Amino acid sequence: MFFFQLPWLPEALFSAFHFRAGSRSLLRSSRLGTFTAEDLAQYRSAWSQPGALTAMINWYRALFRTRSKFPDKSVRVPTRILWGERDAFLLTEMAHESLRYCTSAELFTFANASHWLQHEEPARVSELLIDFFRG
Numbered sequence: 001m002f003f004f005q006l007p008w009l010p011e012a013l014f015s016a017f018h019f020r021a022g023s024r025s026l027l028r029s030s031r032l033g034t035f036t037a038e039d040l041a042q043y044r045s046a047w048s049q050p051g052a053l054t055a056m057i058n059w060y061r062a063l064f065r066t067r068s069k070f071p072d073k074s075v076r077v078p079t080r081i082l083w084g085e086r087d088a089f090l091l092t093e094m095a096h097e098s099l100r101y102c103t104s105a106e107l108f109t110f111a112n113a114s115h116w117l118q119h120e121e122p123a124r125v126s127e128l129l130i131d132f133f134r135g
Helices: 009-028 037-047 052-065 092-101 122-134
Strands: 079-084 105-110
Touching: 009 037, 009 052, 037 052, 079 092, 079 122, 092 105
Parallel strands: 079 105
Antiparallel strands: none
C-alpha cells in the first residue's frame, strides 16, 4: 500500500509486459486453477482501459490521504462477512476483529479459499449472499 503512494510508477510497473505483474499476482495469490487464460485475458482487457489502473490504485492512495472522523464507528445494519482463510493480503484475524464494530454481524470463513473467494467458491458465496439478502 505504501508503494502505491508514489505517482505514476505503480501504474507503469503494473502495466509493463502486458500486465505481467497483475497476472502473476492473481495466479500466486489464488488456488491453483482459479484463473484460466481466458480470465487473465479479460482482466488484462479491463486493466488496459484508459484510467483503469489509476482508479484501482487511487483507492489505496486515498487510504492515507483522507481520514474522516466518525463519532460512532458502529455498523448498525445487518452484516455478513465472507472470508477466505488463505488470503495472502488480509489476515483472518481482521475479519474476526471486524465483528466488534457491528451491532448485528456474522462471519463465514472458508478454510481453503484465498482473497479471490468469489472465484474459488462461487456456488457457496452466491448461496450465502442470496440467503442473507432474502432474510
